Amino acid sequence: MRVSAILLAAGRSSRMGCQKGLLPWHGKTLFEHQIQELKNANLSEIIVVTGHDAIIYSRMAKHFPIISIYNHNYLEGKCSSIVAGLLSVDKQTEMVLIVAVDQPTDARIILQLIEALQKGTAVIAVPLYDGKRGHPLLLSTTIMDDLLAIKEETKGLRHLFQKYDNQVIEVPISNSLIHLNINTPEDYQKALKHYQYK
Numbered sequence: 001m002r003v004s005a006i007l008l009a010a011g012r013s014s015r016m017g018c019q020k021g022l023l024p025w026h027g028k029t030l031f032e033h034q035i036q037e038l039k040n041a042n043l044s045e046i047i048v049v050t051g052h053d054a055i056i057y058s059r060m061a062k063h064f065p066i067i068s069i070y071n072h073n074y075l076e077g078k079c080s081s082i083v084a085g086l087l088s089v090d091k092q093t094e095m096v097l098i099v100a101v102d103q104p105t106d107a108r109i110i111l112q113l114i115e116a117l118q119k120g121t122a123v124i125a126v127p128l129y130d131g132k133r134g135h136p137l138l139l140s141t142t143i144m145d146d147l148l149a150i151k152e153e154t155k156g157l158r159h160l161f162q163k164y165d166n167q168v169i170e171v172p173i174s175n176s177l178i179h180l181n182i183n184t185p186e187d188y189q190k191a192l193k194h195y196q197y198k
Helices: 030-040 054-061 078-086 107-118 141-148 157-163 185-195
Strands: 003-009 045-050 067-070 095-100 124-129 137-140 168-172
Touching (some): 030 054, 030 095, 045 078, 054 067, 078 095, 078 141, 107 124, 107 137, 137 141
Parallel strands (some): 003 095, 045 067
Antiparallel strands (some): 095 137, 124 137
16 A cells, blocks of 8 residues: 655744744654654655745755655645655555644554544545544545645635545544644644643
């Protein structure tokens, strides 16, 4: 089973006031943490999509066995970065994991998503904790045409959830990490207190 990961690291981090991917997390930068967890999940390839501060991320990426690409249209929003990543995945890829640099994940979560999507006929696997969906998302490449057509104007990936509503599998995860989004300095400080030493 070939699974590609797209790590989104193109944003400006305007609400944070500094690049979120460079924030310390578990003894590394958040960017390095995300890559390490993706590596721990033994994925077929890891594609990092850069935009703002691309030079910084590209230099860091050289230390890992990953593919780094630059999204010239990153100012258009997250959808443009997802599409840029999708256009770079291996043609033999069967599943694509979408993960953002500011949403810390864990290899065990990723492996549970892969196991769930391998079974049955679902085309989207989403983690579930305490009755609420979270991240990252795992998608089958059988819907690649629809994935490549996502736009901010049509609600991006949310549109796919609506279109394939009966083919979405919710995967119970015993980790509230799937709900963590680090957008502001306050978010970051709360996250450090809650997750850093667990």
